[in-house]
Amino acid sequence: MRNMVSFAAIAGVLGIFAPAVAGEAPRCAVKIAPQFIKVADEGAAAPKAPAVGETEGAGVLTAPADLDKISILKHIAGSGANILDLGSAHGLRSISARRGEQFMVLQIAPDGEAAISGPQLDLSISKLLSVAGSQVTELGEAHGLRGIFLRNGQEFQVLYATPDGQATMAGVMWDATGKNLTREQVAGIEGVAPTAVIGKDAGAASAEGASHSALETVQETSFGTLGDDGAARLWLFVDPLCSYSVRVLQDLKPFVEQHRVQLAIIPVSVLDYEDQGQSTPAALALLSKASGEMATAWEHQDFRSLGTTEAAARLRTNMGAAQSIGLRGTPTMIWRKSDGSEGRADGLPSDWKDLIASIAEGSHAAAER
Structure with a gap:
C-alpha cells in the first residue's frame, strides 16, 4: 500500500516535539x-x-x-x-x-x-x-x-x-x-492495513513472548541489515519517518563503514497520529524490500514499494516485539554486551563511542528469515 492520494498540499511531518520529560534522550515518543x-x-x-x-x-x-x-x-x-x-x-x-x-x-x-x-x-x-x-x-x-x-x-x-x-x-x-x-x-475495508499501535490497546503479549529476553525477541523480528556480517550487531527499532531515527542512522554510518558494527534495522510504526497516517505505509514499504536493500531504501526515503500481505504480517510481528520489550519511542537500540548482559538505549545516546565499545564482538548469528 502506498501513501494516501495527495488531494491537498499538506506538508508531511519532518520532525517531532522534544522529549516530554526533561533529561530523557531525544526520541520520537510513542504517544505525543x-x-x-x-x-x-x-x-x-x-x-x-x-x-x-x-x-x-x-x-x-x-x-x-x-x-x-x-x-x-x-x-x-x-x-x-x-x-x-x-x-x-x-x-x-x-x-x-x-x-x-x-x-x-x-x-x-x-x-x-x-x-x-x-x-x-x-x-x-x-x-x-x-x-x-x-x-x-x-x-x-x-x-x-x-x-x-x-x-x-x-x-x-x-x-x-x-x-x-x-x-x-x-x-x-x-x-x-x-x-x-x-x-x-x-479498519474493515479489505486491503487497508490497520495502523499498528503499541500499548494497552494493542493486545496483551503472549506468555511465551513475555518470557523472552529483549535479544531473543529482536531475533524473531523482520529486519534489514547494514554492514559486515562479521561485525558486532546493534539492533535498532526505527519509525521510518522519525527524525531521530534518521539521525541515528547518520550517526552510526561511520562505525558501519569502519566495520565496527552491523545494524539490524527493525521498522515499526509509532507516529501515525503525528504524521497523518504516513508511518505505517512507510514501514510497510521498507518491509517489502529484501534485507540488504531495506537500509538503503530508508536512507533515501524510498517508500515507493507497495505494501504486501507479507509486509503487513512482518509489521505486526515487529510491533508485537516492540510491545514485548516495552518500547517507549524510536530509536531504541538493543545489543549484547561484552560481559554477556543485554544493553539497551532509548533515544539518542550521549556517547556513541562508549556504546559501540560495549558491544560484544561476534555477538550475533545470521537469523533465519
Whole structure:
C-alpha cells in the first residue's frame, strides 16, 4: 500500500516535539498529543512566521470566543497550543493551532466533539462521486460529517464532506480525547492495513513472548541489515519517518563503514497520529524490500514499494516485539554486551563511542528469515 492520494498540499511531518520529560534522550515518543505539522526540517531555517494573531494582508485573527465551551478546542488548547479562529465556510468553522514552529489547520465538526486535519477543498461531494464512481466506499456519518473512502489503484484517501456538500476535506478525524476515528472507519475495508499501535490497546503479549529476553525477541523480528556480517550487531527499532531515527542512522554510518558494527534495522510504526497516517505505509514499504536493500531504501526515503500481505504480517510481528520489550519511542537500540548482559538505549545516546565499545564482538548469528 502506498501513501494516501495527495488531494491537498499538506506538508508531511519532518520532525517531532522534544522529549516530554526533561533529561530523557531525544526520541520520537510513542504517544505525543495533539497532532501538529512541522513547518521546517530539523536543522533547517524555518520561514519567519507572523506573530500570533497577525496575518499578511488579512487583518488580525483572534482566539475563538467560545474556546472553553467547545470540547475539541479545549482539548487542543490544553496541550499548550495557540488557537486562532479562521472563520466559517460551507457550514464548518476553521481554526489554526500552533505550538512553536508546528501548526495545523483544522475543521471543527458541527457538534464540536471532533476535528478534521486539513483545509477545505473546492471539490463538491457530487463532483467527487461523479469522477470516482465505483472507487468510492461510503464510511457513514461521524460527528455530523459524511465520510468517503476513495481508492485509486493501490493508493487511497479518506475525505469528509462539508454539511452543505459543496466542499470536501482530505484528512484524518480526531475526537476530543485525541482518538483517531478515521482509523476505525477504514479498519474493515479489505486491503487497508490497520495502523499498528503499541500499548494497552494493542493486545496483551503472549506468555511465551513475555518470557523472552529483549535479544531473543529482536531475533524473531523482520529486519534489514547494514554492514559486515562479521561485525558486532546493534539492533535498532526505527519509525521510518522519525527524525531521530534518521539521525541515528547518520550517526552510526561511520562505525558501519569502519566495520565496527552491523545494524539490524527493525521498522515499526509509532507516529501515525503525528504524521497523518504516513508511518505505517512507510514501514510497510521498507518491509517489502529484501534485507540488504531495506537500509538503503530508508536512507533515501524510498517508500515507493507497495505494501504486501507479507509486509503487513512482518509489521505486526515487529510491533508485537516492540510491545514485548516495552518500547517507549524510536530509536531504541538493543545489543549484547561484552560481559554477556543485554544493553539497551532509548533515544539518542550521549556517547556513541562508549556504546559501540560495549558491544560484544561476534555477538550475533545470521537469523533465519
